[in-house]
Amino acid sequence: MVEQEEGHSRSLVTGATGFIGSNLVRGLLNKGWKVDVLVRPSSSLDMLADVQNSLSIHAFNGKTEQMLEILSKVFPDVVFHVASMVVGEHKPAQVEELISSNITFGNQLLEAMSISGVSKFVNIGTYWEHYENKQYSPVNLYAATKYAFQNILQYYVEAKDISANTLKLFDTYGPNDPRPKILNLLLNAVRTGEKLVMSPGKQKLDLVYIDDVVNAFLTAAERLLAGNVRGHEIYGVGTGEFVSLRNLVQVVEKIAGNSIHVEWGAKPYRPRDVMFPWDYKTQLSGWVAKVGLEEGIRRCWNINNAEG
Secondary structure, three states, rough: EEEEEEEOOOOEEEOOOOOHHHHHHHHHHOOOOOOEEOOOOOOOOOOOOOOOOHHHHOOOEEEEEHHHHHHHHHHEEEEEEEOOOOOOOOOHHHHHHHHHHHHHHHHHHHHHHHHHHHEEEEEEEEHEEEEEHHOOEEOOOOHHHHHHHHHHHHHHHHHHHOOOEEEEEOOOOOOOOOOOOOOHHHHHHHHHHOOOOOOOOOOOEEEEEEHHHHHHHHHHHHHOOOOOOOOEEEEEOOOOOOOHHHHHHHHHHHOOOOOOEEEEOOOOOOOOOOOOOOOOEEEEOOOOOOHHHHHHHHHHHHHHHHOO
């Protein structure tokens, strides 16, 4: 257990064992925050191995009563709710876990916050909630659960005096990302020579480097701590610079100095494939993406190669 230092803000982070959450944890520690993380008893802590001794780790048994005990004990200045189950196309067997992970767990967290007096909350949503740039049209069930939770959050904001920021993330990437994201597939293919079977490749992407994503979380927390958030604020966290999948392949080839064997059009677009990212209107005050696409991919390529 790490004791809190007087004068330092204290955070509780869910989803800390994943790529985004573990990078957020490091970002908070680097800024002098005291960091508590909430994990499942079965969660692997591999992504936190380098900072594990600097954290207070709480294993959550799934019961709302225990959630209240943890929130009352930790009493964080800000809760960062990063935990999500992300599924592109769900199977029937995944419905229960999607609801449990993306709605029930967050609801238990908000209920415990409201009772224990913890009032500042940073949440994540997804640009997949806005298919074809609509005000609300979920690309998939995952996006629908993220939007449903935001409606539950709205109740706690209005009725329980919680202040919240929801950051709707676009495609995220960075070094040592274990997720099967498109950029990781491309970087692996350029190393191995593996042929990739793809759609026609005309869909546009907005890729945000992990350091910029972490800075968005920190900026949102600063707004909450400064008392600049009233109610529930919702922001898109993107670069505003779009690249087609075909052009992304060219960027990776340029940086790696090698070609990627892609069979374009060998498979169809996915149902409700996003051809153009959400054109969000509300920018998080005090935040802007700083790492350009080529620089971000170059960092991934260099770091991943250096580590084997």
